[in-house]
Amino acid sequence: MKKPKTILLLIITVLNTATLFAQNVSIGIDANNVYQTMDGFGTSLRVFNDPHIIGGTTSAPITAGLTISTAEEDGILNLLYNDLGLTRVRPATGEDGAIEDPNDNNDPNITDPSQFDFGWKKMDAHIDYVSRVIPRGVTTFFPSTIKIESWMTVANPEEYAEWAFMIIKRWKDQGYELSYYSIINEPGYTRGGIWPGTYIRDCIKLLGPKLDAAGINTKMVIPDDLNADEAFTRSQIILDDSVARSYVGALAYHLYGGSNANKTAMMQLGQQYNIPIWMTEYSRPDAFAWGNQIHDVIANYGVSAVDHMWGFFGQQETNGTQLIRLNFTGTNYTGYTINKQYYVTGQYSKFVKPGARRIESISSNNDVRVTAFRDGVNVSIVVLNNHGNSQTVDFSLNGLNNITTLKAVRTSLTENLNSLGDITVLNDSFSTILPANSITTFYNDQLLSVVENPTSNPGFTIIYPNPASEIVTVKLTSVFNGETKIQITDINGKLVLAKTVRLNNQISEIPIRVNNLSNGIYLINIQAEGKQYSKKLLIHH
Template sequence: MISISGSGNAVYAAKNPQSPENVSIVYWNVEKQKIDGFGGSFAFHKGGSVMRLDEPVRSQILDMIFSKEKGIGLSIVRNMIGDGGIDDWGDSHYDGPTETIMPGPDKYVWDDDRWNKDEFDKYQIWIMKEAKKRGVDTFLSTAWSPPAWMKKNKSVIDTGETPNKLDEDMYQQYAEYLAAYVKGYKEHFNLNITHISPANEPELSTSYSSCLWTPEELNTFVRDYLAPTFKKEKIPSKIVLGESMEFSENYVLPALNDIKTNPYIDVVAAHAYQGLLDGDTTPDPDEFARSKELGKTIWQTEFMNQGNDKQTFENNTITDGLKYANLIGNIFDVTGVNAYFWWWPAANNGADGSDLIRLVNDGSDQRVAPTENNLFRVFKRFYTFGNYSRFIQPGYKMIKADKHPVNDVLITAYKEPRAGNFTIVAVNNSPENQTVTFKLKDFPGNTGAVVPYRTSASENLKKLDAIKVNKQQFSMELRGKSVTTFIPEKFQLPALPDLKDVFSSYLAYENNGQSPVLQVKKSSEGGKMITNLKNGSYIRYTNVNFADGSANGQADMRGILSMNARVASNGGGKIEVRLDHPKGKTVGIMEVPKMKNPRKWFTVSTMIDTNPTDGAYGLHDVYLVFKGDKKKNMFNVSQFGFSDGKLVQATKTE
């Protein structure tokens, strides 16, 4: 079997037919649910984090989020319906998560001659329009809270006294408010709000915008007020209900079981914070039993790495990427969801775990004066999320595939029925490479070849060489701990722009240039190594994004970065970490001691100088320069990696 690791357009035929237990049959004619797309939110002014960036970084981030040619192709934007209240930090000058269209009874902002249209909700409107330019036409607007004047406690947040709830006498006003929001955004901003959700996490009352609802109250509101108002006002937006923290349909059951309300529920939505055990990526198949029985559309509309224990270096690496690749595959297959959302696709905030892309700030208090500095950190989950979202667009249908052809491998498949395009996603959770044969049963026409796109510890949605399809089947050796997406060669997408990061490992032989004297050989540990190192020889990696020089983006870890190398030593020597040239700035030195056993592999490491003037800060080419005695065999090296200040130093006695 040929292992595919290149990036050109050559077509390789598979060899050595695999045994039946390594076969996944993909059934074109066994259709499951329709896919509505993949989305993300920009609530709480996070569109402004992108808007404030300078060009060309601003367009680069927008393309990375929304373009399937240059990024991961998100197809849905989730917005926050403004309530006009204060935020959870109590800043009196702050005008709330975003402005409300109705600051008082019968008082719409656009009826005021002093209304500043250009400033109103400008961050969300700007991000929606930028998404629209890149092909997005689905916009979900969710209310965290009605305006304060409609509520029992006259506040958009929990005040600790009067219940944080909508006044029952205001149900009709609130329904008219949501209808006016849809009409107003179309009239004044030319934006079609395709979906409306009246309540975000209705079981939660907090110090930020929130409002408590019971399931029965939501049913009453939709049945007697929202749906009739939308019908009367001819509002085209679909009604999304639920969005509870628990990944279940419990908050929607009264509405689903009410024969008057049920027809008006277009989407049953939930978040994934509760109901899945920590680390478990397989949901309960019965959590949405009634929704599926009624043929309802199901969306998972919010999830992220939440909690201080998730804000670690490891939770930004392939370990985390695989977690979400498994969760997405299972949530489509087991639950039958039609759309999957991340929380903030790109944002400036205080925790890595909230984002797919973290926009770095200059250290100022981002709650009061958020200041981006045009640096950004891209996490592995961005790419494994993209293994799905880039290649599965709205209108695709999930189709049956043999899910576990071999231990630790998860296979899911999707098709675009009209054009004959398809997507197969293979997640290999094993640290070992595993070969799988894919049989394309009843697929239309003759698929000549498929193109794989792989995310692994050392790769970021890398476009690989095409694989020839013989008699409607093909095989590939799936790299250990990787996610690989296959699409037909005739529908191939371009390779993403080269961008490396500190969350990846760097295989020594998969470099972007090396001294001619260096050789690649098999390693006694398995895999491959670089050998025949000479004094002054080097290998190079291009376009490494150090961002602010941190492995862990939390404030107390800012600028802390270490680097390590896996080596087997004879005479020993040094590995100099240099920037942009073999004689460029040295930002770290790894000492490789002389060893008695030259076949024993071990790890050496160094702290990296990340100062913003001439250190490992921003984008750089990295040169690993080998130094040692010119007359002695120095050492061999297999891979490099980064960490959050953890040093491992070998001793001469090993």
């Protein structure tokens, strides 16, 4: 039998231990310390009627693909882009039959366009898809070629440059100039052939001047590789060449293996040359592991854009590689199922828009992970509680003036982007309880205050580039006569730029210089022939 003194000491020890484990988690946000500019969230793409979507091969005919109506497709698009707020699309091309096979001729400087086939999912179906999602908020779209033509070798980069130029020109001719183009998907993976950094470098040095001569401003995404190890080796070779480097718009890698050391090396390479880092393909079978993966690449490795494997795919994909699972019987579409990864992605994508800057965020607890972002007056704070029990968290805000109220949205084992009650911020601080195994986003009301009006579009195909830093172009695809008025307002409705142009029954591209505007979200309004169109415009320099 224990003595009373021993029992008392035991009780005190237990109480002290309980107090230790019950301590609140502290999170500090400091908007004065700023890191990378975000480029958005997106997915890779196979088109709806690709037979591969429902378990067929990429070479199967269109009759073997999914039978789905345009209205049903629109429902999926609304979920991904209007609701989830995705702003990026990465078409997966190159496994769908040859675009140029055999070689059009033996001279890469003389091109026979009749020998190029862009039909269906080789390219044109992807262009059509992009035309439907731009009005839904997509700002970045870049094809990534899984396989190039079988007759191409490392000895003839001139032929690749001719081939890639014709692909990029196809997009341009259809009204959608590519801001970015991925040279080769996963050049370190045997499926598409192993392509060294020297070959990619030479292809870029040949392709870039062709684009310049045609007045096309597409930048290259390199090397879009399996992992950071493969990517770093190739990126060094490419960026060491000043000519090739001048055409590079983003450094990209996937997360199939690879070391953290080379993720850091990729981040440092991007910082050295002022080029953003993108994570362009990955998924996790566990949704909250996926949420932690998003946090990890953004917070620890300076990634500016995150692309999930697939936005939608058939029900045979059961390991979370798709955000929305398409259900079917035979080739007939029967509905969809939203995977938990959709909601976890939304905790970021709905509230962290292109142009937002990551700001300092520190947690006192390694299992409560936080990232924070600022976009003008907008702020969003994303917190993962990886504990198996709830945690009380005290937040301290610095450099975020005039925030008195925050809203919150949460996804947990039992919640899916559930809106929570308003949170009062007093003296730049607030406290809340985070449930076990949850992800919560705190944001201020102004985040969603800019409202677009895309439905009355009187003939504006695209506003590009968006985000913009120097010049934004309004492209008109209908013929107009008379005055067209363009106004840009900030999120508070204040007019910051106005321009009037007179059109004489012509299709036009109207450039607008925006280099004097501060980083943030704006609304660009265009009036022509009594009709009005408005679109969000993101500025970041």
